[in-house]
Amino acid sequence: MTELPGRRLLLVHAHPDDESINNGATMARYAAEGAQVTLVTCTLGERGEVIPPELAHLTGEALGSHRRTELAAAMDALGVHDFRSLGGSGRHQDSGMMGLPDNDDPRCFWQADLDEAAAELVGVIREVRPQVLVTYDPDGGYGHPDHIQAHRVAMRAADLAAEPDFRPDLGTAWTITKIYWNRVPRSVAEEAFARLKDVLDELPFPASAAVDDVPGVVDDTLITTEIDGTAHAAAKAAAMRAHATQIEVVEPWFALSNQLAQPIFLVEYYELVRGERGERGGAASGAPEADLFAGISGTSEVSA
Numbered sequence: 001m002t003e004l005p006g007r008r009l010l011l012v013h014a015h016p017d018d019e020s021i022n023n024g025a026t027m028a029r030y031a032a033e034g035a036q037v038t039l040v041t042c043t044l045g046e047r048g049e050v051i052p053p054e055l056a057h058l059t060g061e062a063l064g065s066h067r068r069t070e071l072a073a074a075m076d077a078l079g080v081h082d083f084r085s086l087g088g089s090g091r092h093q094d095s096g097m098m099g100l101p102d103n104d105d106p107r108c109f110w111q112a113d114l115d116e117a118a119a120e121l122v123g124v125i126r127e128v129r130p131q132v133l134v135t136y137d138p139d140g141g142y143g144h145p146d147h148i149q150a151h152r153v154a155m156r157a158a159d160l161a162a163e164p165d166f167r168p169d170l171g172t173a174w175t176i177t178k179i180y181w182n183r184v185p186r187s188v189a190e191e192a193f194a195r196l197k198d199v200l201d202e203l204p205f206p207a208s209a210a211v212d213d214v215p216g217v218v219d220d221t222l223i224t225t226e227i228d229g230t231a232h233a234a235a236k237a238a239a240m241r242a243h244a245t246q247i248e249v250v251e252p253w254f255a256l257s258n259q260l261a262q263p264i265f266l267v268e269y270y271e272l273v274r275g276e277r278g279e280r281g282g283a284a285s286g287a288p289e290a291d292l293f294a295g296i297s298g299t300s301e302v303s304a
């Protein structure tokens with residue numbers, strides 16, 4: 001077996017753009033530190049709206065193909081070299097927003113069989129052997145069917161990958177040590193939107209989003225981990241800009257096709273939902289972790 005990098009991080013997302021919005025600074029930081037960063041994206045975003053008028057003709061599989069090129073450019077900006085489509089490119093299609101007839105398309109991710117889709121991810125988990133998995137909370141951050149399904153598939157695959165009797169043809173069983181959900185502490189979101197309010201009339205966006213429009217906003221007490229990606233601000237902004245069909249960036253703000261301004265977070269927040277916290281300043285400190293690999297033996301940066 002070839003020598004694997006000491007630290008291996010797996011992220012599971014629904015569409016091209018989610019990874020940069022939610023975890024761009026984290027991905028850039030760990031890639032820069034020499035960790036292996038693997039992204040699995042579950043759809044190609046074939047049902048997305050398109051911002052630039054000159055690209056408005058792109059729909060369906062043509063849009064999906066274009067968004068895959070946007071994803072490749074975003075990964076280049078973040079220094080991430082391992083990025084994959086769940087089950088292969090185009091295997092699961094974008095399901096559209098919750099409640100739309102699109103959700104009933106048999107080709108869409110929302111209609112995928114959970115265990116079949118999870119088995120596709122088990123193969124990646126047993127190959128990459130990540131110590132850390134990052135995905136969405138059960139609501140997918142904001143209730144989009146592909147986000148909800150990405151959560152379900154990621155959590156199910158983490159369980160199945162650890163079972164030696166499950167599909168040995170997919171590789172040797174592997175247990176992921178720590179699992180995190182993407183979160184934003186409410187106090188941080190409120191403070192950022194207060195700053196946005198002061199400058200909104202200087203921005204090209206007609207209105208501001210609301211705090212609760214931000215996926216994964218929760219009470220501060222649920223936050224276990226803060227990853228400071230301030231040093232990677234330019235990389236995150238470049239990655240978000242690469243998703244030009246979906247995102248407009250006017251640093252340190254951005255807007256999706258709904259034209260509602262929202263903040264770019266350079267400290268990215270997480271809730272540890274499986275595994276033990278590695279405490280910064282010792283167990284008594286109660287301070288949030290500052291490293292997703294904290295407390296995992298053999299993964300300190302020095303040993304990477």
Ligand SMILES: CC(=O)N[C@H]1[C@@H](O[C@@H]2[C@H](O)[C@H](O)[C@@H](O)[C@H](O)[C@H]2O)O[C@H](CO)[C@@H](O)[C@@H]1O
Binds near residue numbers: 018046047048097246
């Ligand atoms: C960030 C994200 O998950 N984007 C999804 C989402 O796109 C939104 C959707 O088109 C909505 O109608 C717009 O108002 C909003 O501005 C968009 O961000 O859903 C798309 C369709 O499933 C998906 O392709 C896109 O990646």
Ligand SMILES: [Zn+2]
Binds near residue numbers: 014015018144147
């Ligand atoms: Zn998405």
